[in-house]
Amino acid sequence: MEKLPTRQENYAEWYNELVLRADLAEHSQVRGCMVIKPYGYAIWENMKAELDFQFKETGHVNAYFPLFIPKSYLAKEAKHVDGFAKECAVVTHYRLKIDEHGELVTDPEAKLEEELIVRPTSETIIWNSYKNWISSYRDLPILINQWANVVRWEMRTRLFLRTTEFLWQEGHTAHATAEEAIAEAEKMLGVYTQFVQDFMAIPVVQGRKSPAERFAGAEETYCIEAMMQDGKALQAGTSHFLGQNFAKAFEVKYMNKENKQEYVWATSWGVSTRLMGALIMTHADDKGLVIPPKIAPWQVVLVPIFKNQEQLSQIMVFVDELAKTLKQKGIRLKIDADDHKTPGWKFSEYEMKGVPIRLAVGMRDMENKTIEIVRRDTGEKQSLAQADILASIEKYLVEIQENMLVVAQNRLRENTIKVDNLQDFVQGLDNGKFLLAHWDGTEATEEKIKEMTKATIRCVPLNNPLEDGVCILTGKPSTQRVLFARAY
């Protein structure tokens, strides 16, 4: 098989090819939709399991709401409609029939009284339920998460980064006070940050979106932004303080302790299969994926090297014993004893798939009681005594996880720069930097900068130091720097 295009040659093609070659996903026949293949789905499942655990640890429960949203619900929150109307799939009929030419056609008789929207997000359908669930402060808070698929009819799609249908989780909470809701939105941003850094080894910048970049219907949008290897930003997760916008749209009030009716305060927060894109573009190299041990479907792959079944049997005596030990330790091992692929082919294959540790054992090793171990992240290869292998694997799994984060953190730090004029700004962008620059705080300036440079305000970082300066475009005064980058 041909080599992967390098990141340097063509970053976009490298990404696309890698997704296909690593067997994560493929384009389906359906426009803009992908098939997530078992290896890709296994990574998603590992991410999902950990996130689900964290949500429950922080007091949330799972529920499930309908895929279809009556059109009238979506219309209730004005900004929300604005944000999503242009990318909705609409169900208009409920039956097909065979016509006079023998063709399967939509039955015009079966038109829906009210059209149904395939959910682009679930605020409206969920708040329509919350209306019936909430009457007293004693009913609050409601802390619900749902794992679901959503559909957004995007013009241009890319595997994992932007697909018509995608998988995600969406948390929707209801609170008695603004303070509590804001605290919830911030808490979940923290959960995302910790998950992404500790499990996916992806460092992020936490911040608030500018008003223009806010979620449709939110008072405040918090986000985590990650840096891809080409210097572009990828929004890895968002958490929104929705104020009382949805409560007002759906008439959701509660009786407080003073016997007064008040509107409920809301949050929503989500991460999606887009995180798979972040994983790939943060860690993968020109040989393929590199997956952090904590979410790798296989943490270790073992390739026995043999000329015939008899040799394989001898090797497998040792391998079976090792497999038993690793299983006891909870280490995920794949043994590839397939005899119609060569060892060289397998080495390349598992590098493409990003398995953190590779072991190889042949007859030479059996005679010497040794085993070859190779780290995927650094490529470091050594021959160890078989007796020492368990300790080395355990040590490597920890080291690889840590090292991957450190490498990514260094990249983020080294490529985030302060700029004070437009020339440096543009030059920085072309060199793949994240830019901290002064901005006059107006939407007009933000828009102008986007037009000129394709860069957007990714966020106003949390705990941003205040500092007097002047806007790089207009020269008007500014009190803090904000983070600009080109984004996916």
Added chain:
RNA sequence: CGGGAUGUAGCGCAGCCCGGUAGCGUACACGUCUGGGGGGCGUGUGGUCGCAGGUUCAAAUCCUGUCAUCCCGACCA
């Protein structure tokens, strides 16, 4: 929705200009030699040439229509 391109085996492509038996690479199956970094040799399976019309003795090839996909724009939490 504007501009450009492409539809031929699972995948990647040639053939089309100049009409005449459907080709190559890869994958797959079998055999054999191999096996410590994407193996060699041999044999074989697999195609309504996107779809619908038309011209012709004859269409992957020429003509008309149509559908789909991709790229560049517009659009995009």
